[in-house]
Each structure stands twice: as C-alpha cells, then as structure tokens.
Amino acid sequence: MTDLSRQTSVKRRGFLGGLMLAATATATATTTARATERTDEAVGLDRAKWAPRNHAVMTRLIAEHGNTSPTYDPKKRPYAVFDWDNTSIMNDCEEALLMHQINTLSFKLTPAEFGAIIRQNVPPGKFSDEFKNASGSTVDLDSICADLDADYAWLHGAYKGLSGTQSLADVVKTSYFEDFRTKLYYLYEAVNDTHGVDVGYPWVVYLLANMTVPELSRLTEASNDLALGAGLVKTKYTSPADRAGKAGIVSVSHFHGIRLCTEIGGLMDTLSRHGIDTYVCTASLEHVVAVFATLPKYGYNVPREHVIGLRLEQDGETLKNAYRKGWPLTWGPGKTTAIKQVLVAQKGYGPLLVAGDSDGDYDMLRDFPDTRLGLVVNRMKKGKIGELSKIAADTVKEKSPRYVLQGRQESTGNWLPQESSIKLGKTEPQLLA
Numbered sequence: 001m002t003d004l005s006r007q008t009s010v011k012r013r014g015f016l017g018g019l020m021l022a023a024t025a026t027a028t029a030t031t032t033a034r035a036t037e038r039t040d041e042a043v044g045l046d047r048a049k050w051a052p053r054n055h056a057v058m059t060r061l062i063a064e065h066g067n068t069s070p071t072y073d074p075k076k077r078p079y080a081v082f083d084w085d086n087t088s089i090m091n092d093c094e095e096a097l098l099m100h101q102i103n104t105l106s107f108k109l110t111p112a113e114f115g116a117i118i119r120q121n122v123p124p125g126k127f128s129d130e131f132k133n134a135s136g137s138t139v140d141l142d143s144i145c146a147d148l149d150a151d152y153a154w155l156h157g158a159y160k161g162l163s164g165t166q167s168l169a170d171v172v173k174t175s176y177f178e179d180f181r182t183k184l185y186y187l188y189e190a191v192n193d194t195h196g197v198d199v200g201y202p203w204v205v206y207l208l209a210n211m212t213v214p215e216l217s218r219l220t221e222a223s224n225d226l227a228l229g230a231g232l233v234k235t236k237y238t239s240p241a242d243r244a245g246k247a248g249i250v251s252v253s254h255f256h257g258i259r260l261c262t263e264i265g266g267l268m269d270t271l272s273r274h275g276i277d278t279y280v281c282t283a284s285l286e287h288v289v290a291v292f293a294t295l296p297k298y299g300y301n302v303p304r305e306h307v308i309g310l311r312l313e314q315d316g317e318t319l320k321n322a323y324r325k326g327w328p329l330t331w332g333p334g335k336t337t338a339i340k341q342v343l344v345a346q347k348g349y350g351p352l353l354v355a356g357d358s359d360g361d362y363d364m365l366r367d368f369p370d371t372r373l374g375l376v377v378n379r380m381k382k383g384k385i386g387e388l389s390k391i392a393a394d395t396v397k398e399k400s401p402r403y404v405l406q407g408r409q410e411s412t413g414n415w416l417p418q419e420s421s422i423k424l425g426k427t428e429p430q431l432l433a
Contacts, residue, residue: 046266049415066274080353084282090259090413094284100223108210111153127190133248147245151180179243186252209321220291227258259413265299282309283331335364374403378421382433
C-alpha cells in the first residue's frame with residue numbers, strides 16, 4: 001500500500017470512526033430522552049411552569065420513592081411537608097385575614113377585651129427606630145394603643161355589627177375607621193419587626209378570640225375569595241391628620257391579593273396518587289390554613305388532619321386569646337418540633353420532601369436525615385433561607401441536588417419556568433439576594 005493510500009485509509013477510518021461515535025452519542029441521548037419521557041409519563045407531574053430541571057428532579061424523586069417503585073413499602077409510606085404562605089400560595093393568608101377582619105370590623109371583643117389583647121405579651125416602650133411617625137418620633141406601644149382604644153370604642157358603639165346602629169358602609173367613611181385600620185396594621189408590623197415572631201405571630205391571632213371555629217372558617221373563606229379576586233398591589237395607608245392622637249400620623253403598607261399556586265396543587269395531587277402523603281406545616285393559625293388547604297374549590301385537597309399550625313386554647317368550639325399549652329410555635333425550630341411531635345413520633349421517620357420559602361422554613365428544610373429534596377420558592381432572600389438558596393444555586397447542574405430553587409413573578413403570583421424570580425416592580429429576573 002502506498003503512503004497516499006495509507007493516508008487516505010486513515011482519514012477514511014477516522015471519518016467513519018467519528019460517524020460511529022456521533023451515532024453512538026446520538027443513540028445514547030435518544031435512549032436517555034426516551035427513558036426520561038417514559039418516567040415523565042409514568043409519574044404524570046404536569047410541567048406547568050416548573051423550571052425544567054426542577055421538574056425532572058421532582059419526577060425522578062417520585063418515581064424512585066412512590067408506589068410504582070419496586071422498593072415502595074405501603075407500610076412505610078413516604079410523606080412531604082409544605083409550608084403554606086408564599087410557598088403553596090402567593091402571599092400570606094393570615095395577613096390577608098387581618099386586613100379583611102379590619103375592613104369588615106369582624107371582631108367579637110368588647111372595648112376592654114380589645115384593649116387588653118393589643119397589649120398582650122408585648123413589651124412596653126418604643127418600637128424599633130424604623131417605626132416613626134410623620135414628625136420623626138419613634139412610636140411607642142402605650143401611645144398607639146391609646147389611640148386604638150379610642151378608635152375601637154367609637155367603632156364598637158357606632159357599627160351595628162358590634163353594638164351600634166350604623167351600617168359598615170357608613171362607618172368605614174369616618175376618620176375613626178381610617179385611623180383604626182392604619183394603626184392596627186401598623187401595630188402588627190411594629191410588634192413583629194421589633195419583638196420577633198415569637199411575640200407577633202400569637203399576638204395577631206389573639207384578635208380572633210371569642211369566635212367559634214365555624215365563624216372563623218366562614219370569615220377566612222370570605223377573606224380568601226376576596227383576596228383571590230383582588231389585584232396584587234402594595235397599598236399605603238396613612239392615618240388621618242384629625243386623629244393624630246398620641247402616636248401621631250403614621251403610615252403602613254399592605255400587599256393585597258393572593259394567588260393559588262397550581263404547580264403546588266398539582267404536585268400534591270401527584271404525590272398522593274403515588275402513595276406519598278402530603279402535609280402542611282404553617283406559621284399561620286391552623287384553622288385558617290385548613291380552610292384554604294382542604295376546601296375542594298381551591299384545588300389542594302389536603303386532609304384536615306394533615307394541616308399543622310399555630311393553635312389557640314379553646315372553650316369547646318370557641319377560640320381563646322391564649323396560645324395552646326405544650327404546643328410549639330410553628331415557625332423556625334418550632335416547625336421541626338411540631339413535625340417530630342406529630343409525624344416522626346407516629347411514623348418513625350422524617351419527610352421525603354420539604355417545601356418552603358423563608359427563614360421560618362429553614363429548620364424543617366434541613367433537620368431531617370430522611371429528606372431527599374428541599375424545594376425553595378425563590379424570594380431572593382438573605383438570612384438562613386439565603387444560605388439554602390446559595391446551595392441550590394451552586395448545585396443547579398447536579399442530577400440529584402439536596403435543594404432546588406423555583407422562580408416566580410411577584411406581579412402575577414405565577415411561577416416562572418426557571419430558577420430566578422422577578423420582584424414586584426422589577427422587570428429583570430434575579431437568582432439570589
């Protein structure tokens with residue numbers, strides 16, 4: 001064979017070898033794609049607006065641990081735990097209920113009871129420096145409570161739904177009501193931001209005292225329905241100048257509107273079909289979230305006994321302004337405690353999947369050795385949840401990550417098919433804080 005023939009032969013073998021390698025790679029990719037498609041079809045998780053990689057990770061998790069897996073043990077059913085506010089829905093149903101309660105004056109409290117509750121367990125004195133009035137003075141508990149005492153006493157005597165004769169439509173036009181709405185929501189924000197959720201979260205649900213559970217459920221459903229139909233918008237409220245009172249003129253913003261998260265509802269349904277039980281662990285009042293999570297019209301269909309949250313003492317069906325003795329505050333470490341107390345004690349093992357969005361979910365997202373995946377709805381937050389978000393971002397290309405980030409658009413409440421999110425008022429996506 002001549003040198004030219006040898007060169008031609010080598011080139012031909014190289015070319016043919018390249019074709020064979022390309023063909024093999026294509027065949028492998030095709031086989032992998034078909035396998036993925038078969039897994040997708042078998043699991044049946046709607047792609048919706050899932051980030052594609054997150055959908056693949058979740059589908060694989062269900063396939064490997066659900067009832068179609070050869071290792072599935074029906075006597076040891078896996079389970080998932082979901083946070084509720086800003087994870088299973090867009091926005092906060094407890095805060096929406098507070099604003100609805102204010103706007104409809106849905107209280108079952110005498111003026112004396114109201115005055116005691118707004119001071120209950122709140123340390124006296126000034127709030128943090130960010131809570132100033134229009135004159136630049138830091139607001140204190142005594143001053144704003146004195147103003148609210150006067151407002152509520154007038155409203156209680158005027159509104160026919162409490163003890164008066166005037167309609168709600170007439171009462172809400174008054175400066176007493178404007179001052180009451182602004183200052184009560186301002187007080188909620190000030191208590192939480194100054195003294196923390198250990199004080200603030202029980203405080204806000206004490207305002208529901210003297211209601212029966214059915215009454216609260218009806219009020220919550222009305223609040224949910226109104227918020228689902230409202231625009232997602234931040235509204236600034238300012239107390240009227242003619243009711244400056246002791247606290248002065250103050251302003252506060254509320255993020256109105258709630259949106260269902262169909263991807264979470266679909267995931268819950270898919271998990272259930274595959275023999276993986278779903279639970280909710282929330283830092284809102286358990287009775288409040290139970291309305292949202294269990295009623296078929298909202299599409300989540302979580303069993304009532306699977307909803308875990310804040311609990312008040314009760315006199316029969318009537319709620320009291322006292323936190324349940326021996327029950328943890330279901331925020332942060334308290335969520336882990338509640339899951340251990342209710343679920344791990346019963347089952348003997350932790351959750352397979354945990355979903356959350358904030359520092360309040362950090363502990364339950366990481367505390368259980370049995371957890372294979374933590375789903376973090378990306379709110380571009382710092383703090384502890386920011387640490388988990390960073391881990392998720394750093395492992396975004398791993399096949400079996402411990403955490404995944406799921407993006408959403410705050411102006412619509414809808415998920416985005418990506419890991420990054422778009423903040424309210426912004427147009428560009430953001431991955432981390």
